[in-house]
Amino acid sequence: MVFNLFPRSKWLREAQELAAQTRQPGPARIFLTGATGFVGGAIAAALADTENFKEMLFLVRAKSAAEGAQRVRQSLARFTPPGVPPPLVLERQVIVADLNDADAFSDPRLDAVSHVIHSAAVTSFADRPDIWRVNVDATMRLAERFSQEPGLRRFVYVGTAMACGVARGAIVTETLRLPLEHAHLVPYTASKARAENQLRERFPELPLVSVRPSIIVGHSSLGCKPSASIFWLLKVVSQLNRFVCPPSAYLDIVPVDYCASTIVALALKPTLAFPVYHISAGQGSSMVGELLQAFQGMEGGAQGKPYERVAEAALKQMALSFGATARETVNTRMLHKALMLYGRFSRLNYIFDQRRILSEGLPPAPSFLDYLGRCHHSAQELPLREQMACDFK
Incomplete structure (x- = not known):
């Protein structure tokens, strides 16, 4: 099977054109947190070819501004095709600080900021002690810093659609x-829910817009080059051909570049109809059975075997069996934990309503099936342990 690895993305052009057409008067001075992460790096890349990029400010954990600029450039390199140099990042664009620093946002350059995009977070599904300090406490300090800035036009908080918890219907609205x-399966989503609630309660004067992406997997043209987060587990499930959800369960998956371009468009649009938006595939989500069939059409699938739905108690033995037959050493304890966590998410069978995004004139998300082959191709040479590390840091 041959895949076009770098197709032109019509929906990405549409999002960029909308942002350009509806940009607020005067130049935007954007402050971005999380530029060295997966979503934050994609946001920086989405802005790299705009007039706003040269005036952007980045919060970076580093020893110096030079090192910070290099870290941002290395992050941007993940989102550029092979042979294409990443854009230049200047030292004057870097604010050297740790998000946990009490004075992380004291730099006077922030006084001129017109837009904040806060994407930095501990996204690990591991139960890390710093999740609450970073995802909640640091977010409150950032909001407090900008809540009294008269020139601030928009504060975009990047949350997660799964902050809705587990007691929702099949179609989840905002x-x-x-x-x-x-009401949460993991501390990560609980921390994002608490942070968003507190932002609205404590800082009603903040020009806040929350964006809640659904499951982010890969890049629509670069596949897993930027990150193999979650894709590796989908591939493991396809090879096992057994899991806890029915084949009719939906997985609401979007690529990171669609997510980023949508966030940028919402950040720069002068007026928005709503304070919260899902960034999701919505009714265009793929069913588990469809995904398994697509995987099985590529190398590593379990062709000819019917899918088997199992109880959660069977997952430990499945992880051990997979580890015993894998071509490399596999952390079966971590694999078992991942199968349990994502199994519980998949059983929720959520579709996140995307009508608000569409009502703003933004394009719908591309289907995961359309770029799954690129993810598969780009992840073939990556050791499984490196792919797993994307989700269990």
């Missing part, structure tokens, strides 16, 4: 108030 900790 409610303002998110459920408390007991």
Whole structure:
């Protein structure tokens, strides 16, 4: 099977054109957190060919501004095709600080910022002690810093669609108030729910817009080059051909570049109809059975075997069996944990309503099936342990 690895993305052009057509008067001075991460790096890349990029400011953990600029450039390199140099990042664009620093946002350059895009977060599904300090406490300090800035036009908070918790119907709409900790499967989504609730409660004067991406997997043209997060697990499930959800369950998956271009368009659009938006595939989501069939059409699939739905108790033995037959050493304890967590998510069978995004004139997300082959191709040479590290840091 032959795949076009770098197709032109019509929806990406549409999002960029909308942002250009609806940009607020005067230049945008954007402050971005999380530029060295997966989503934040894609946001920086989406802005790289715009007039706003040269005036952007990046919060970077580094020893010096020179090192920080290099880290941002290395992050941008993940989102450029082979042979294409990443854009230049200047030292004057870098604010050297750790998100946890009490004075991380004291730099006077921030006084001139017109737009904040806060994408930095601990996204690991591991139960890390710094999740609450980074995802909640640091977010509150950032919001407090900008809540009294008269020149701030928009504060974009990058949350997660799964902050909705586990007690929702099949079609999830964007409610303002998110459920408390007991309604979540992992601390990460609980922390994002708490942060978003507190932003609205504590800083009502903040020009806040929350964006809640659904499951982010790969890049529509670069596949897993920027990150193999979650894709590796989908591939493992396809090879096992057994899992806890029915084949009719939906997985609401979007590529990171679509997510980033949509965030940029919402950040720069002068007026928005809503305070919260899902960034999702919505009704265009793929069913598990469709994904398995696509995987099985490529190398590594379990062709000819019917899919088997199993109980959660079977996942530990499945992880051990996979590890025993894998061509490399596999952390079966971590694999078992991942199968349990994503199995619980898949059983929710959520579709995140995307009508608000469409009502703003933005294009729908591309189907995961359309770029799954590029993800598969780009991940073939990556050791599984490196791919797993994307989600369990």
